[in-house]
Amino acid sequence: MLRDFSLQSLFMGLLIAFVGFASSFAVILNGLAGVGATDAQAASGLMALSISMGVCAIVISTVTRLPISIAWSTPGAALLASSTAVAGGFNAAVGAFLVCGLLIVIAGLWKPLGKMVSSIPSALANAMLAGVLIGLCFAPVKAIAFNPLFGLPIVLAWALVGSINKLYAGPAALLAFVLVIAFGIEMPDGILARLSSALIPQAEFVFPVFNTAALVSIALPLFIVTMASQNIPGIAVLKVNDYHPNPGPLFATTGLFSMLSAPFGGHAVNLAAITAAMCAGVDSHPDRARRYWSAINAGIAYILFGLLAGAVTTFVSLAPPVLIEAVAGLALVGAFASSALAAFSESQTREAAAITFLVTASGVSFGGVSGAFWGLIAGGLMLALARLTKRRA
Template sequence: MLRDFSAQALFMGLLTAFVGFASSFAVVLHGLTGVGASEAQAASGVMALSISMGLCAIVLSAWTRLPVSIAWSTPGAALLASSGAVEGGFAAAVGGFLICAALIVVAGLWKPLGRMVAAIPATLANAMLAGVLIGLCFAPVKAVAFNPAFGLAILGAWAVVGAFNRLLAVPAALVAFALVLTFGIDIPDGAFSAIARDLLPRPEIVAPVFNLPGLVSIALPLFVVTMASQNIPGIAVLKVNQYEPNPGPLFAATGIFSFLSAPFGGHAVNLAAITAAMCAGEDAHADPRRRYWAAINAGVFYVVFGLLAGAVTAIVNLAPPILIQAVAGLALISAFAGSAMNAFKEAETREAAALTFLTTASGVSFGGISGAFWGLLAGGLVMGVGRFVAARKAKKV
C-alpha cells in the first residue's frame, strides 16, 4: 500500500475533504438544529459524522483498494431541516437515526430490501428530494432581504467563483460568510477566547426514544433519501470510472458507521456522489489502481475536521442564522436543479411527481408525520392508479 501512495492523491484527498466538509456542514448543522438539537448536540453530531465518514472511507478504501469516498447525507440533513421537531424531541430523532442505520445495514446484507429501494420510481424519489431542498434554497434570497450587504457578499462570492470553478463556489461563499462575521457582525467581547477554551471536542450522548413519529417522519424518509440520492449514485460514479464494486458490503458498512455516530447526534453517513468523482477520476492519479489513496487521505482529513467541529459550530452561531442558512441553500441549488429536472422529465409521471413535490414542499405534517412521507405516498398512489388504468385500457384495445 505504501508504494501506491502519491503526493497527487494526498492533495486530492485534502481538496475532497475540504470541499465535502465546507460545502455542506452548514446544511448538516441546520438540519440537526431543525429537529431539536441544542448547539452542543449539533456540534457533537457534526463531529461524530465527520469522524465516522473519515474512518469509514479509510477502512473501505484500504480493504477494497477502490477509491470509496464517504460523505454525510446532505439531502438527509435537508430533509431534517424541512421536517422540524417531532414528538419526543431530539431524542426521538436520534431513535429515527438508529432505525435508518439499521435499515441501511439490512439493505446491504438482505438483497430483497435493496431491490425494494432500487424499485422506488426515480421520478418520485427526485420529486421528494426537490420538495425537501426547495425551502433551504430560498435562504440566499431571504438573506439578501434581511441585510442586502451581507447577503449579496455571500451570493456574489458564490456566483463569481462558481463561474470559474463550480467545486469551489460554496467554499468561497463560506469564506465570504467568515469575512461578514469578522468585519460586519458585532461579536461580544470574549467570545473567541471562550471558543478557544472549548476547542477540544465534547461529544454529547443522546439516549434515543423510539416512537411512531420518529419512525415515519425521520427514519423512513431519511433511509429512502440516503439510499436513492447518495448510496446508489455513489456506486454509479465508481462504475463510470471503470471500477466494479460489490454494493452490498459497502452499503452495510455505511450503515454500521451511521449506527455508531447516531448516539452522538449524527444522522447518517453514506457513499459520496459528487466528491466521489474527485477521488475516482484521473486527477487523483493517472493509474486507477493507486487512486484509492485519495479516498484514504480524504478520510484522514475528515477526522481532523471533525475534531474541530465544536469550535466551527460555536463560531457559526455568532452570526444571524439566516446567513449560514444562505450558505447551506447555495450548497443545495445544484442538487435541487438536478432532482427537479429528473422528477419532471417524463410526461406520463409528471402529475404524480408534482403531487409528491408539492406535498413535500408544503412542510405540512399530518398526524405528527412530515410531508416527505405523505408526498411519496400520495405520488405513489397516483402513479399506481394511472398505470392500472392504462393497463386496463391496453387490454380492452
C-alpha cells in the same frame, strides 16, 4: 500500500475533504437544529459524522483498494431542516437515526430490501428530494431581504466563483460568510475564550427514544433519501469510472458507521456521489490502481476537521440563522436543479412527480408524520392510478 501513496493523491484527498466539509457542514448544522438539537448537540453530531465518515473511508478503501469516497447525507440533513419537531425532541430524532442506520445495514445484507429501495420510481425519489431542498434554496433570497450588506456578498461570491468553477462555489460562499461575520458583526465579550475552549472536542451522548412519529417522519424518509440520492448514485459513479465493487457490503458498512455516530447526534453517513467522481477520476492519479489513497487521505482530513467541529459551530452561532441557512441553500442549488430535472423529465411520471413535490414542499405534517413521507405516498398512489387507468383503457 505505501508504494501506492503519491503527492497527487494527498492533494486530491485534502481537496475532497475541504470541499465535502466546507460546502455542506452548514446544511448539517441547520438540519440537526431543525429536529431539536442544541448548539452543543449539533457540534457533537457534526464531529461524530465527520470522524465516522473519515474512519469509514479509511477502512473501506484500505480493505477494497478502491477509491470509495464517504460523505454525510447532505440531502438527509436538508430533510431534517424541513421537518417539524416530533414528540420526544432530539432524543426521538436520534432514535430515528439509529433505525435509519439499521435499515441501511439490512438493505446491504438483505437483497429484497435493497431491491425494494431501488424499485422506488426515480422520478418520485427525485421529486421528494426537490421538495425537501426547495425551502433551503429560498434562504439566500431571504438573507438578502434580511440584510443586503450581509446576504449579497455571500450570494455574489457563490455566483462569481461558480461561474468559473462550480466545485469551489460552496467554499467561496463559506469564505464570504466568514468575512461577513468577522467584519460585519460585533463580537461578544469573551468570544476568544469560547473559541479556545471549543477547540477541545466534546462529544454529547444523546439517549435515543423510539416512537412511531419519529420513525415514520424521520427514519423512513431519511433512509430513502440517503439510499436514492447518495448510495445508489455513489455506486453509479464508481461504475462509470470502471470500478465494480459489490454494493451490498459497502451499504452495510456505511449503515454500521451511521449507527455508531447516531448516539452522538450524527444522522447518516453514506457513499459519496460528487466527491466520488473526484476520488475515482484521472485527476486523483493516472494509475487507477493507486487512486484509493485519495479516499484514505480524505478520510484522515475528515477526522481532523471533525475534531474542530466545536470551534466551527461556536463561530457560526455568532451569525443570524438566516445567513447560515443561505450558505446551506447555495450549497444545495445544484442538487435541487438536478433532482427537479430528473423528477419532471419523463412525461409518463410528470404528474405523479408533481404531486410528490408539492406535498413534500408544503411542509405540512399529517398525524405527526412529515410531508416528505406523505409526498412519496401521494405520488406513488397517483402513479399507480395512472397505470391502472392506462391498462383498463
